[in-house]
Amino acid sequence: MPSVNISSGTISYTEHGKGRPIALIHGFPLDSRMWDKQIHALADLGRVIAIDLLGFGKSPSNDPFTLMGQAKLLREALKAMDALPCIPTGLSMGGYIALEFAHVFPTDMQALMLLDTRAEADSPEGKAGRNKMLEILAAGGAKAVADQLIGKLVSADTIQHRPQVVRDLRSMMEQCPVKTIEHALVALRDREDARSYLPSISVPTLIVVGKDDAITPIPSAEALHQGIAHSKLEIIPGSGHMTTMEQPEQVNQAIRRFVSGLK
Numbered sequence: 605m606p607s608v609n610i611s612s613g614t615i616s617y618t619e620h621g622k623g624r625p626i627a628l629i630h631g632f633p634l635d636s637r638m639w640d641k642q643i644h645a646l647a648d649l650g651r652v653i654a655i656d657l658l659g660f661g662k663s664p665s666n667d668p669f670t671l672m673g674q675a676k677l678l679r680e681a682l683k684a685m686d687a688l689p690c691i692p693t694g695l696s697m698g699g700y701i702a703l704e705f706a707h708v709f710p711t712d713m714q715a716l717m718l719l720d721t722r723a724e725a726d727s728p729e730g731k732a733g734r735n736k737m738l739e740i741l742a743a744g745g746a747k748a749v750a751d752q753l754i755g756k757l758v759s760a761d762t763i764q765h766r767p768q769v770v771r772d773l774r775s776m777m778e779q780c781p782v783k784t785i786e787h788a789l790v791a792l793r794d795r796e797d798a799r800s801y802l803p804s805i806s807v808p809t810l811i812v813v814g815k816d817d818a819i820t821p822i823p824s825a826e827a828l829h830q831g832i833a834h835s836k837l838e839i840i841p842g843s844g845h846m847t848t849m850e851q852p853e854q855v856n857q858a859i860r861r862f863v864s865g866l867k
């Protein structure tokens with residue numbers, strides 16, 4: 605896997621294609637492999653770059669982080685790769701980071717893609733859930749976190765008919781370092797509410813959500829759609845939260861329609 609040095613470590617990434625950079629930002633507690641079904645399939649649309657955020661996958665770090673901090677590191681890495689301006693494309697936690705990127709670096713993006721994500725900060729119950737997950741992590745490690753999350757990440761349809769997706773997800777989650785999961789839970793719990801950022805997003809934006817997404821459900825996607833002026837919403841049937849893995853063909857078609865319509 606190629607890598608690039610940034611101020612606080614090394615970012616590893618996979619890249620295919622040429623032209624317009626499309627920066628794929630993974631969810632929690634995953635890594636760039638969650639985009640395996642997009643990296644090659646979309647390479648005719650541009651330069652598809654799937655990064656391992658610092659602390660995840662093959663970008664090791666034990667340092668605590670914020671989602672804004674991750675957005676800044678992402679920009680540093682993309683600049684070092686000569687991949688700006690880009691189309692930040694984030695799923696869930698990756699979407700929170702893409703929204704931070706849009707807020708701080710508006711001139712570094714040509715368009716934006718937000719998948720299975722939301723602008724709202726954690727509710728008090730959501731924050732309590734993160735604290736509970738920190739306890740589960742301390743007691744049982746990454747496997748215990750995977751046990752808790754797996755049933756929420758994918759639809760019942762995927763659990764029944766696509767067991768390989770469930771196996772791949774579980775294996776990625778179990779490989780995520782405990783320290784990274786801990787830091788990510790804190791960063792997710794304490795993240796800013798991004799709703800006030802939405803009116804200033806002026807680039808074309810694609811919003812994608814699985815019809816059965818239980819983590820960032822359709823109303824959150826609709827709120828993004830209402831808040832971002834030039835946005836398009838695509839709802840993916842037969843999928844929960846992990847649309848890129850559960851229904852890659854449909855997600856790729858939605859991305860293809862959107863990117864090929866850009867100037």
Ligand code: MLT
Pocket residue numbers: 630631632633695696697698792819845
């Ligand atoms: C993710 O998929 O990145 C996380 O589930 C996001 C979250 O828990 O808010």
